[in-house]
Amino acid sequence: MSIHSVKRSQNHLAWDNSIPPVLRVKSGEEIEFDCLDASNGQINPDSDSSTLAQLVFTQLDQVCGPVFVEGAEPGDVLQVEVLNIETAEWGWTALIPGFGLLSDEYPESTLKIWSINREVGYAWFDEEKKIKIPIKPFAGEMGVARKEDGAFSTIPPYNTGGNIDTRHVTVGSTLYLPIEVPGALFSMGDGHAAQGDGGKIYHCRTAIETPIKVKVRLTVLKDEKKSRYVKTPHFNTTITGNPHAQHSNSTEDFYCTTGVGPDLRQCARDAVRSMIDYLEAEVGLNRVQAYMLCSVAGDLRLHEVVDMPNYVVGMMMPKSIFA
Template sequence: MSIHAVKRSQSHLAWDNSIPPALHVASGDTVTFDCLDASNGQITPASTASTLASLTLTSLDQVNGPVFVAGAEPGDTLRVDVLEVRVAEWGWSAVIPGFGLLADEFPVPALKIWSLPPEDMPVRAEGQGRYAWFDERRGIRIPLRPFAGEMGVAPGKAGAHSTIPPYKTGGNVDTRHLTEGSVLYLPVEVDGALFSIGDGHAAQGDGEVCGTAIETPMKVTVRLTVVKDKPYVKTPHFISRSPHPSDEQFYTTTGVDSDIREATRAAVRHMIEFLETEYGLSRVEAYMLCSVAGDLRMHEVVDMPNYVIGFMLPKSIFTKG
């Protein structure tokens, strides 16, 4: 087994099988990627909400790579073992006009700069590990469970494909469960697979409802292995642990509608109203908190014509009664 590295400068802004590999590795090799945050360095710890107006949107969600894995052929599967994820000591969350589940209701830009604890911060006695304060005065803290929002391989279809959406070959899957110790399986469509990664998140709720998590630069180490006996992997598959303790309790709001998107929007809207009323958050603060800590769940999808979508927020993030 060999260990390799991909630099910050070795990045690209599209999934495109014509992009030359930044690195060639053997199956089973380990690669460490040094990645900027999803803003591609446009947002810094000194940024304010006014910075969002000057963002070059076409530069967002860059990924590092691609890495050519010897022996990978169309029809194979690329196994990605997530060995280590290390984030910076700062991050950001934002409401960016035009992005997010309730974009039409939040047209004004907002930015939160987070202070993230160093990697050597000791684990607390109650076992919660590292966390960042969303609002220390109100006693709201967020457990840090870092992961890469973007992990994927090049599509077989020629041309440049945006890094913003997810695809059957991976990409912006934004799956909070793909933390250290998880295993991701991706369907290979081109020789060498051409794996890339990026979009560091220190924490995120399922659904990432306002369009951002705790975005942060990261260094992530993965092991890339070609698998020949999993032809059923035609979309991303993964093995992971639950992001919550087994005894976790949740505040849950629901949305009910015949349109699944409207049911989802209603579930989030109701949680925002709950947080405004019960915890005194502003509407935009509540929207951001939902995006970094809450989970969307499909509670009922069989009794037509309506869907029931739940929005679950762990009670443990609130440290004051």
């Protein structure tokens, strides 16, 4: 099977269906993406807090691509299997004035440069205090072009993906995206070495930002049943230490639906409604049964709440209950 590659220089700063693809692949082929960090290379291992005052914000959150997938048509679903992610040996976290959930309380610029120990899989937050962060890398940005003409910022998430900032879409996970334009025009970027749950509730709006190299497999699904309920990003993932398992170190597979939009309550309603659609289509429950199951077994989580104007709320259902 052919393995293709997308370079760091092959990037763009808006979701726009008029951007010509940098690569054409067949459905089921693998692509390696080499992505800069979210600062687009403006921050490096030698940077300090003074660098933040010089950031060109219009250059942030670039994505690499787009990739045209042959056979992809509006109404299909793009399956994105995350096969491998490699971070750089460094990363950064910043307090940037005007950004983050508590931005009004933290007006000063602060930059932390991390050393990432990829061999042992953690980074020290404070070695003297013995605080270390497990490395669980993922790409914050994965999406396809929107059907609407024009340029749409890469900062907020959309129904077609983009800046969903969901830490559970990591190696071994599978993301499903609704296709709105011929070829899908898939792009990705915004590497993170680690991030707290709740996504960019981000206390300070940045995770451990880092350049990443990612290998994904892109497959077009022409499944009418799946197309009916995948109207926003959905994903399969495995989580260790979940509340539904008998032992804290047990692993659990989840299917997650999402709600995306400018109203947080409506996003939550949409995520639950989408899970009901999934349970009706794939498990054979009626809508009353599915709604009750969401209430007793589903986890409703905030994935992204600072990249305005849109939020991402996820409804995660443990698959073990169907055994």
